[in-house]
Amino acid sequence: MTRCAVMGTGSWGTVFAMILADAGCEVTLWGRRQELVDAIDRDHVNRDYLPELTLPAGIRATTDAAAALAGADFAVLSVPSQTLRDNLALWAPLIEPQTALVSLMKGVELGTVKRMSEVIAEVAGVGPERVVVVSGPNLAGEIANRQPAATVVACADEEVAKRFQKACHTPYFRPYTNTDVVGCELGGAVKNVIGLAVGMANGMGLGDNTKATLITRGLAETTRLGLVLGADPHTFAGLAGMGDLVATCSSPLSRNNTFGTNLGRGMTLAETIAATSQTAEGVKSCESVLDLARRNGVEMPIVEAVVDVVHKGRPTQEVLKGLMARSAKPERR
Ligand SMILES: NC(=O)c1ccc[n+]([C@@H]2O[C@H](COP(=O)([O-])OP(=O)(O)OC[C@H]3O[C@@H](n4cnc5c(N)ncnc54)[C@H](O)[C@@H]3O)[C@@H](O)[C@H]2O)c1
Ligand SMILES: O=P(O)(O)OC[C@H](O)CO
Missing domain, CATH: 1.10.1040.10 (N-(1-d-carboxylethyl)-l-norvaline Dehydrogenase; domain 2)
Known part of the structure; x- marks a missing residue:
């Protein structure tokens, strides 16, 4: 079974965790706040961001980044773009060699003008074949209701893109691959x-x-x-x-x-x-x-x-x- 750590319990991280779980992955959500994480783990509801959504019961939530990232095939990063560098600096030593890093983020870093995949490669010290980008018309509020949507899974290595495409493909979420990161x-x-x-x-x-x-x-x-x-x-x-x-x-x-x-x-x-x-x-x-x-x-x-x-x-x-x-x-x- 594909193991995914989703780092960030905001709107998109939470909904993406649902997509991955619906696609058959084993999913652990990492969040900063113990109270919110406990409620997700216990009640399967993210009260702060998506109070109407009942998450698949298999999703685990934790504030322990090491526990979330252990054994992950994919680390799916979903924090505000301008906070990625600092967050990832804490996570990088915990990321194992088999783990590919997936960016759900849509931003350019202030000062360095780096794209999120560039920040990931730099901070985690990984090559482009281990960095995947997901981007498309994906309003979290609609996908939370499992309304049909499509997206692009981009990676310089098409085989890695295909692996993640499979990991997040559900009857309502249709990912296409691309190598144009x-x-x-x-x-x-x-x-x-x-x-x-x-x-x-x-x-x-x-x-x-x-x-x-x-x-x-x-x-x-x-x-x-x-x-x-x-x-x-x-x-x-x-x-x-x-x-x-x-x-x-x-x-x-x-x-x-x-x-x-x-x-x-x-x-x-x-x-x-x-x-x-x-x-x-x-x-x-x-x-x-x-x-x-x-x-x-x-x-x-x-x-x-x-x-x-x-x-x-x-x-x-x-x-x-x-x-x-x-x-x-x-x-x-
Ligand atoms: N929401 C959507 O519909 C959607 C869809 C596609 C892509 N995205 C992209 O996904 C990324 C995440 O968006 P989101 O909608 O989940 O955001 P959000 O504001 O809903 O959640 C952000 C999450 O990051 C966490 N976080 C971690 N470190 C933080 C810090 N230092 N400062 C502030 N928050 C911190 C917050 O606690 C929160 O859980 C963005 O780049 C966004 O453009 C969002
Ligand atoms: O709510 P926004 O403006 O961040 O847009 C969300 C997604 O990026 C739409 O695809």
Whole structure:
């Protein structure tokens, strides 16, 4: 039986543990808080994040990372992107040589501008053949109800991707493999930023033309960055690109979309942060994505506009006007 340690009892870690258990894996969930972990172990409910969901009874929960990781075929990492380095530094000595590391995270590290798979390889000291990325249109709240969804399982080593594909394949969750790790990760990280922009437009009362324009031009920015970083452009037309962008930009379940909507409605950044209990990765990753783009000479005007609103306090109306006033250019360049 495939053994999986899921590190993180937030929304996605918990739902992913359910997927793995439904697919027939032996699953241990690691969490930070004893009380929450005890309740998951005893009642099979994560009260804080998914109170309506009864988890498969076979899932064990623990605060002991060593116990969770012992004998694991896969260590599935699901903490906020900006905390991965510190969390993984504690776990790395406990990870055994047969364990592949799986990233569920969608972000770019501030300062280093590293993708999550790069942080994993560096901190855990493992080669790319042991790092897997899962990314796609996967709103945890829908998958918790076992609604049909698909995703991409990416690894430089296709055989490892296939092993994890099998480990998480259920009647409601359909994973496709890909070897384009860079493209899949950029798709996931940048869609959070575009989700903020579309949410802002939504909050400002703007309609579907504006939102479709932001989505499409957002994908153009993502593809431009991806090409410079060696991604396969086809990835951006797939589930980890367009698929995730559409889900995030359409759904009130998306934390990034909701965060943007609150800003667009006129809430201050402090008020918006106070109203957000879960991780909206785009809030921090907009800065690291822009940093990554600039270091590579890539223009990302929508990402820059989001940084202007979120981190420089510029009014959404003014920033939108600025985007529309950019000089005219061909669609493809
Ligand atoms: N929720 C979704 O629908 C979804 C879907 C796909 C991908 N993701 C990605 O998965 C990753 C995790 O997201 P999530 O939705 O589970 O987040 P979340 O906010 O629901 O949970 C984060 C978890 O990380 C834990 N954690 C560990 N160390 C932490 C620290 N130092 N600071 C704060 N929290 C810490 C928290 O206790 C919590 O259990 C993100 O990168 C997100 O983009 C989320
Ligand atoms: O709630 P969000 O905005 O973090 O989006 C969740 C998932 O990434 C959607 O695929």
